[in-house]
Amino acid sequence: MVGKVENTGMKVARPTKTLRELALGNLRDAILDGVFKPSDRLVERDLCEQLGVSRTIVREVLRHLESEGLVSTQPGKGPIVAPLDSDIAQQIYEVRGALEAMAAQLCAESDDPSIVPALEAALAGIHDGYIQSDQAKVLNSTSEFYRVMFSKVNRHVAWDIVNMLTVRINHLRSMTIQTGNRDVNGPAEMAAIVEAIKARDGALAYRAAADHVVSAAAIAMAIFADRQQD
Amino acid sequence: MVGKVENTGMKVARPTKTLRELALGNLRDAILDGVFKPSDRLVERDLCEQLGVSRTIVREVLRHLESEGLVSTQPGKGPIVAPLDSDIAQQIYEVRGALEAMAAQLCAESDDPSIVPALEAALAGIHDGYIQSDQAKVLNSTSEFYRVMFSKVNRHVAWDIVNMLTVRINHLRSMTIQTGNRDVNGPAEMAAIVEAIKARDGALAYRAAADHVVSAAAIAMAIFADRQQD
């Protein structure tokens, strides 16, 4: 035991959250929740008051959200909530498709027997969410589904990217799951991914995941088209 | 023409570069050029002096580089140059492979006749770079090759991601192009991508691009293995 510290479970689990991280989360959530709408200005001093932190922090947070793509800054004018046009949204769906398909294939080719149950659990969560009309639960369980897919094959770099992109299309996702019979098709498509993984068919899993994103993207594009007509 | 401003090309092209952007570029370059080595601490006050800007700016820049993955910060200890382990590097190559293959396929399926010449020009640049033993030229032309590939099919979201990832493996790229007969194989593999695009064969272009990244990744992994033995 010399030179080796045994894990006694005594370690003080301090939150280690810096104020900045808290502020980042709060502001991101505020944007995602629609407190600030696309193209709304984000006035530094106002945010200081609203978040209860100093300008230093606010500026760092804005910089962070800027590189996440949620905020965009025009020099001299300051930061605004980044508007999302259909072209960008389409591209985001496309990249997600490529990466999620990759992850699905890797899952199918993996030996880990814990993957399928974990995915099925997430799928059940989605199902429950639809039954309970709990939109947040649907979204969270969907994220969980993909988080499992990526993390079970240790692809956290790809997962981080997917996650970052997903944030930007968050409101589209909310609207997508409320469309038509998405409560039936969506879970069915995801179940197909799980089936392919269960069957150890990498190519099929790849296609199933890619198809699912394509159909989600199609709905999102329809939403944009509708919006245009207003 | 009422209510619509014609683009007269008169707009004053002011540099609009904020100090922050300049500082960001400088620090990023310094890290890439090896002025700061992986795991080196990045002391804020020192950076203020070295960059000639205030701490506010330095902190914003650090936050930005952090989300690029070039810097990592432990709360209470401050920022360090993010070390790159072989697992992360492998994952980065993998994501690049997925996205570049996608772009190659889209190029092959595109009608734009300007794609092939543009790619061939970049390829020629790479070739020249090797002949002149100009490492920087090889890297720049390689980046240009992919930039063309993504931008000709208007996929700047994917390009931004690839670009961000590429920064993190920059030194591996430098080492990779100096390995063995990479001066022959590398360009040959990229020429194969161009050929597939020229032949309008999407699936082939996809595979050629994916294969190229795989072989680059393999060399990078060998470099890691060597390093381990020191």
Add this chain to the structure above:
DNA sequence: GGGCTGTACTTTGTATACCATATTACCCTA
């Protein structure tokens, strides 16, 4: 000599006040 400890120094994390310049809003006038 080697390890432990307390202290002094350094750096981070945060807040605040301040300034010059660029934008925006507004009001006044012709």
Add this chain to the structure above:
DNA sequence: TAGGGTAATATGGTATACAAAGTACAGCCC
């Protein structure tokens, strides 16, 4: 009511301050 000047506002940037956390080091004890 169009135009123009002015005031208010916000940004981009700087400097300074200070508590808390982390680090280094001299000195003490064994």
